[in-house]
Amino acid sequence: MIEFRQVYKRYPTGQLALYNVNLTIHAGEMLFITGNSGAGKSTLLKLIALLETPSKGNVLVGNMPLTHLNPRQIPSYRRKIGFIFQDPHLLYDRNVFDNVALPLLISGMPLPDIKRRVNAALDKVGLGRKTKSFPLMLSAGERQRVGIARAVVNRPTIILADEPTGNLDPELAQDIMYTFAQFNDLGATVLIASHDHGLVERMKKRTVVLQRVEL
């Protein structure tokens, strides 16, 4: 379970991104976060991934306030999260296999296990035949799916996706959303920030709308 308790976030520039957010996300839920640009969708996800810290209030994951995490515990906490960006941030000097294998290499998994897990993840996103391709040889949709495979290869309990379909055509965007739904069916908690209201409505999942606050 993920809980936001009276969370405020103000950036050093003075911009107020979140104002008194109270939100509970149940384990195994698939939740959409929508809102206009600057409403704080990305900030909300970054707070869960510990890429940002709240200015006030608490974020709890599994009843554990994230501010209580020892700095040494942060990497292992992050290994339980799969983060997908609008730009998948692939490493362009490595092929698809090596990009997806990265989280497993970090966790020190033996090579045979890595091969098995990476191939399974790539099959899941329909890229089983492109293991040796480099990111520049792929389409935008394929690159995004490599990003998804990398995010889920470590079997995270939480998947965070920040505008994952922002650069894709509607048909491909729908495919990607169904892929997320499949991971949700397997038990992962999935949070997707998106401003594509039509797409979000079609998925028929709980949706939280964030509004920009000017103070």
Next chain:
Amino acid sequence: MTSKKPLAKPQPSAHRSRLYSIWWRQQKQAIDFSLKRLWFNPISAWITLIAIALALSLPTSMHVLVKNLQSLTHNNQSVPTISLFLKPKVTEQQANDLAELVKTQPEVFSTTVVTRDQALQDFKKISGLADTLKTLGENPLPNIVIITPKLNELGETDADLDDFTKRIKTYKEVEDVQIDVEWIQRLRAILQIAERIVAVVAALLAFTVLLVVGNTIRLDIENRKDEILVTRLIGATNRYIRRPFLYGGLWLGLFGGVLSLLVVNIALLFLVGPVNKLSTLYGNSFSIGGIDLTTTLEVLVISSILGLVGAWLAVNRYLWENEVIND
């Protein structure tokens, strides 16, 4: 109803071995990755290596030269510099006995007797005055005892030398003492200054190597910002992120050190001929030596450490500046 067997608790030794195998796997990955980075970026790698090599070559070559010159002033180097001219009536046997006696002095490394006949022959050869010498009838030259002193024992001041000379002069067989040891003592004093200069130059150039490696690694970090962000986000520790950069710095330092040794050895080859010629002029067997194993290891260890420290400073600075919560 079937009862389930409880899961066995992992043994501590098995856990340790698993951690070790993870650690070793990650080390291998970092080594492999850092070497590939050097291999696939040959231009920037070579520029850095040459800069490091040149920076290390200067103090290394100065150190080798000072060490060579120091060997000249060491007591095991045969530099016969004190001549005892004996009284005309002293026989060859007495000269040999005196040589043995003088050799027992703590400051003396060895003694050689040059008999008056030998001296005459040598003089004839050198001067070309053989016919003139024949007219003298009698050999006017005395027997000579040549002393090779232990320069370390002899002391470093004129007073020490005077004291030694006075003691030698007390032997009744000795007519006169001729000393040619001052130049070595002065050389030794100069070398002490040179040693300090080498230390200062080495410190300054070591700092330069730190900056060169640090800057190269900083540029590498800039080029791999995205990768660092991604790896951090998927749970990489700072140690994991730091590791390939540290190996990168280590290779730059180590290979830069190897290159500097090569440069210094080539430079020494150019010096061998002229130095040998100069040495012959001083009647000495001194010959310039190359870089010995100890110096080689010293250079390689120091350059590797400098590379490692330069990389560590650069990568740590980046990690501190770019992490919300530092681990």
